[in-house]
Amino acid sequence: MTKPKLKFSPVSQDYFDNPYEIYKRMREEAPIYYDEEEDFYALTRHEDVAAALKDTDAFSSSRGCDLGMVRSEEGPQKSIIFMDPPEHRHMRSLLNKAFTPRAIQSQRETVIEVVEHYLSKCDPDGFDVVQDFSGPFPVEVITRMAGVPEEFRQQVRHWIDTSLEREPGQIELSEKNMQANIDSGIYYYGLVQERRENPQDDMISRLIAAEIPGPDGAMRKLDDIEITGFCALLGGAGAETVTKLIGSAVVEFARHPEQWQLLLDDRSKVGDAVEELLRYVGPVQYNVRYTLKEAHLPSGTVPAHKPVFIMKAAANRDPRAYDRAEEFDITRDRTQSPHMGLGYGIHSCLGAALARLESVIALEHLLDFMPRYEVVWDGLHRVTMQNVAGYHNVPVRVLK
Template sequence: MSAPELRFDPVSPDYFANPYEIYQRMRDEAPIYYDEELDFYALTRHADVAAALKDHEAFSSSRGCDLAMVRRPEGPPKSIIFMDPPEHRHMRSLLNKAFTPRAIQSQRETIVELVEHYLSQVDPDHFDVVQDFSGPFPVEVITRMAGVPEEFRQQCRHWIDKGLERAPGQIELSEEAMQANIDSGVYYYGLVQERRAQPQDDMISRLIAAEIPGDNGEMRRLDDVEIAGFAALLGGAGAETVTKLVGSAVVEFARHPEQWQMLLDDRSLLPAAVEELLRYVGPVQYNVRWTLKEAHVPSGTIPAGKPVFLLQAAANRDPRAFDDGEKFDITRDRTQAQNLGLGYGIHSCLGAALARLETSIALEHLLDFMPRYEVDADGLEKVHMQNVAGYHHVPVRVLR
């Protein structure tokens, strides 16, 4: 019996349920995949995806990061992830100041406090790892850094979730998703104006005071729309990544209890475990780029003027790059290939070190809280989102 036709549909129910089966076929059968109906390309092999992520002159970010955005002639809202150099370089150097190693380590106490707070609220006999724990705490960390008052921090998370949601078969934003993005933008815009009037010791106030080179080479200040966009982006990226990664971690360790036991026996393996989770079940599945000119990767050529899916999650399981790439192994040799879980090249994740720290602290506390546990497999519910994969619900019971 012949295999079914190879079709990559980023909003199909099958893709949302398990993208890794289609990734395997694409890597083997169509490393430069082309979709005639929607006129896009997709790269899945590690060498190709890594090359494209590094080649901003051919693979542009300026039209957006998902298919609907890239196809719109008016382009995306102004944001650092939708910029190419030199504009991107100026913004990146400005925002990097908020994520220095010292700045990240200064958040450790806050992260521990929040992790302990949310774990103390749950019922060990039945709780939802995502809804009760990994959803609420990361957004508190990043929005507190930005300067969002406490009463609005969880609302920011709900806007993010709704804005990324995609029903099966739906490439364009729904009205609800669009409204969530508008509400989020309006809120952050108002907050920027408040901070202009009354600066505080937070990221938004520092962005208001900062200057970057303008198009004419002269220094300029950021406007309210730019700052609101950055704040919304940081809130989204900072919340989604850790929320999904910790939820997926609990599921994977339930499927691989011997790996969980390794962590129970040796906590020094935690950083390696976080890296393997980012490789194996990283929350960011892909980014879409636009080819400004004919683009070349090891597997071949892509014409100019086309959307291209750079499928980082597929590349991270490529057996050409990682021995036994489909196996979850926290002790694997991490020098074999670049982990693309938090990006690569100029658009690698700004808050990568913060995400790693939060995930490591969360896992350390979960090891203490539930050294033995079981996941209610029937209650698992995956998200249906653009770019992002993970779970909406992970019901768990602690075993005594």
């Protein structure tokens, strides 16, 4: 029986249901995949993905991070993820100050408090890990840091989810997606105005006070649009990653109970478990770049002026980079290739340390709350989102 023709569509139901089977074929049959219909390229091997993410001269972020955005005439909003050097470097060095190791560790008590608050409301006889726990808590942490008042924190999460949702076959933004982006932008813009009038001890107020070098080298302050764009990005990244990772973690540990037992026996392995989850089921599947010139990679060449999917989740299961790449093993040797679960290169996740801290604390509390549990498999429901994978629903029961 001949295999069906290899087809990668970032918005197909097949892809939403199981991207990893598609990645396996792409790595073997078309490591530099070209889609004639939509005129884009896709990279899936670890060495190609790493090379592309390091080559900012050829692979530009300035046109956006998904196919619809890269192809649009107006281009993306002002945001650090849509910047190339040297502009990116100046903005990153400023924002790094908000995510120093000390700043992250200062959030530990907040994370524990929020995790315990949401877990205390979960019914052991049946609850949804994502809707009741991993959805609400991360956005609470990041929006507190930013300075969002309590009554708007969960609203931020709903705007993010709505803006990223895609129907099968939908590449361009829908009215619903655009409206969520507009509502979120208007809200943050108003909050920036409030903080200019009345500064607080929060990230928005510090961004208002900060200065970065302008194009002419003179120091300048950030404008309201730049701060608004960063807040929207921060809310999205700070909410989506951990929400999806913890939901996927509960599913994978149910499929691999011996791995959960390793954590029950030895809590010191929780950090390693988070790293393996980021490699094996990391939420961020890809980013799209645009080639400014012909780009040369280990597997071949990508022409100039093309959208290119850089498939980090595919690279994370490349057997050329990892032994037993398709196996979930929290004890695996970490000295092999670095995983790309939180990005790679200059655009690696700004809040990576916070995401790790939240994930470790969440898993530690779940080990206490549900040392034995079962997933209600027919209630599992995957998200269909732009460049993010994971579950919308993970119903579980705690076993006595």
